[in-house]
Amino acid sequence: MNKPYQVLIADDEPIIREGISDSVDWASLGMEVIGLAEDGAEALELVLERGADLVLVDMNMPIMNGISFIQALREQKQECRCIIITGYDEFSYAQQAIRLGVEEYILKPVETDELMRVLQRIKASLDEEQLEKEKQASAREHLHKRREVLREQLGQEWVQGRLNEEELRMQLSLLSLPADSPASCLVIRWPEASMPNTILKEGDRQLYLYAVKNIVEELIGTSEALVFRNGSDLIVGISWSRFTPELLMKIEEAAKENLGVTIHTASEDVGVEMELLQAYNLCKECIYQEASLSPLVRRARQYLQEHYHNHALTLELVASELGVSPVYLSRMLKKELGESFIALLTGIRIHKAIQLLNSSSLTMHEIADHIGYESQHYFSTAFKKVMGISPNKYRKGEAFV
Helix, strand or coil: CCCCEEEEEECCCHHHHHHHHHHCCHHHHCEEEEEEECCHHHHHHHHHHHCCCEEEEECCCCCCCHHHHHHHHHHCCCCCEEEEEECCCCHHHHHHHHHCCCCEEEECCCCHHHHHHHHHHHHHHHHHHHHHHHHHHHHHHHHHHHHHHHHHHHHHHHHCCCCCHHHHHHHHHHCCCCCCCCCEEEEEECHHHHCCCCCCCHHHHHHHHHHHHHHHHHHHCCCCEEEEEECCCEEEEEECCCCCHHHHHHHHHHHHHHHCCCCEEEEEECCCCCCHHHHHHHHHHHHHHHCCCCHHHHHHHHHHHHHCCCCCCCHHHHHHHHCCCHHHHHHHHHHHHCCCHHHHHHHHHHHHHHHHHHHCCCCHHHHHHHCCCCCHHHHHHHHHHHHCCCHHHHHCCHHHC
8 A cells, every 4th residue: 555645734824724634534535644834934844854745835924935935845855746825816926836836726715625626636646646656666677677687697608708899898888887808807606505415495595695796796886897696606706996805805704794604705817917718717716626625724825815914924823823733734735725835925925916016106115015025135036936027027018028
């Protein structure tokens, strides 16, 4: 059942405003009186406080007359309908009322039958307006749903390599997404969603995955990012700005805090060195490898991603933070990741250095300090060992010659 239309009556004569309120069967019109006011100022306050669909207002009231009241309403962007009730049959009043969009102009004394006919016309107009609003809302909802379907379809076809350049350009334009190459690819997996012995019903599983997708969209936005489901257990993000380790941690923490689920994330930068499909496949590979990692190794890697900038970061320090011996931690890292502690830390630091070299004007000394190296020389040596070129030459683009 629709909510009754809200009516306010404003007249400085109590017998008139109360008489109008009592003489009309408002319920039969789908209306209800929400307030009586004795002047225009009080009426304006009530409309702004409670809202109103229709105001019956006396032309000649103290403090603020009917015309001034309606002018104030329009200045406040209040679109409620107005009926002027007055004892003055003056053409100038009628002209002003018409300019302000007044629906009807009734002379006192008000006849109940005449007032009912006017109110019935107003109700029919309000009903028509409400129906049009519902149609527009339905159209917007349909367009929104269609837009979501198109975004999902674009994302899935993109990472599956099923779009040529022209098709991709047209679809990006249709969805108001940037036409240039994206900066990052993100893949998220909720391992429990694909477990064969899970106690989750299919409907619940879909709701959880939809909620995770919503969390990602809230944190990264949708104007310059495309977030979509791909397959039964993956959520993919393509963004025109870079996904930072801090953002990935926020996504994981939000899923844990709001949904009570543990998700795995992996991201790769997209650019000259790596196209989107390569980045996507690499992220997907990392995500599925993640499922086989022990909680200890995942915690150790996360600790390094959060504290790589600490110059004093050592195997002994991390082991102490995680409550295990350095020998055991080193052995587990080597067994599950195939890397030593130093190799893992160096990889994280060099990955961050590449981001800074590509996106900032920081000096080599500043970058070295930012990623946890005590000297520029040590940083340059580590960078060249991993990348095969010095950071200076990398910044100049010589890595791509």
